[in-house]
Amino acid sequence: MALLKIARMGHPVLRTPAAPVEDIAAPELQRLITDMIETMDDAGGVGLAAPQVHVPSRLIVFRVPAARDDAEDAEEGAPEGVTVLINPEIEPLGDEQQLGLEGCLSIPGLRGLVPRYRRIRYSGLDAKGSPVSRIAAGFHARVVQHEMDHLDGVLYLDRMEDLADLAFESELHHLLEPADGDEPSNAG
Numbered sequence: 001m002a003l004l005k006i007a008r009m010g011h012p013v014l015r016t017p018a019a020p021v022e023d024i025a026a027p028e029l030q031r032l033i034t035d036m037i038e039t040m041d042d043a044g045g046v047g048l049a050a051p052q053v054h055v056p057s058r059l060i061v062f063r064v065p066a067a068r069d070d071a072e073d074a075e076e077g078a079p080e081g082v083t084v085l086i087n088p089e090i091e092p093l094g095d096e097q098q099l100g101l102e103g104c105l106s107i108p109g110l111r112g113l114v115p116r117y118r119r120i121r122y123s124g125l126d127a128k129g130s131p132v133s134r135i136a137a138g139f140h141a142r143v144v145q146h147e148m149d150h151l152d153g154v155l156y157l158d159r160m161e162d163l164a165d166l167a168f169e170s171e172l173h174h175l176l177e178p179a180d181g182d183e184p185s186n187a188g
């Protein structure tokens with residue numbers, strides 16, 4: 001296992017659409033998954049996408065802390081532990097969007113209010129190549145949307161409606177409390 005270097009905003013890999021993973025059993029891919037989880041946990045993030053560690057592949061990892069599982073109308077609670085999603089796909093369920101605070105390990109020190117679909121369905125393959133399909137809402141849905149964006153070269157700043165809703169962490173208290181009550185989060 002190894003800690004990987006996290007790309008920061010400005011590095012072109014963060015703006016490059018990632019390519020599908022083709023060989024899930026490849027030892028390099030399995031090692032990358034292990035290293036991404038270790039890197040995410042070391043950095044205190046709740047999610048990480050492969051382009052953030054300079055690998056332009058469609059792979060994300062995330063973890064929804066139990067205390068952040070705020071969805072009341074998902075079909076099931078957020079998964080325990082780390083979710084690995086390879087070649088993920090996402091589909092909004094309904095038009096409703098929510099503003100919530102996000103951060104990004106590639107944009108350290110900042111937080112911003114970002115609109116996201118409140119409920120989504122997502123699917124993909126896990127680290128063994130088995131299908132994963134879930135309905136997510138609230139924070140869980142937000143994390144997945146944030147990480148999926150990284151696979152398309154999109155950063156949360158691109159999604160913001162008003163850059164006045166962007167702040168350094170130390171100035172966060174000046175931002176209005178977001179509608180869904182999200183607290184500052186270290187998304188990936």
Ligand code: NI
Nearest residue numbers: 104105187188
């Ligand atoms: Ni991020």
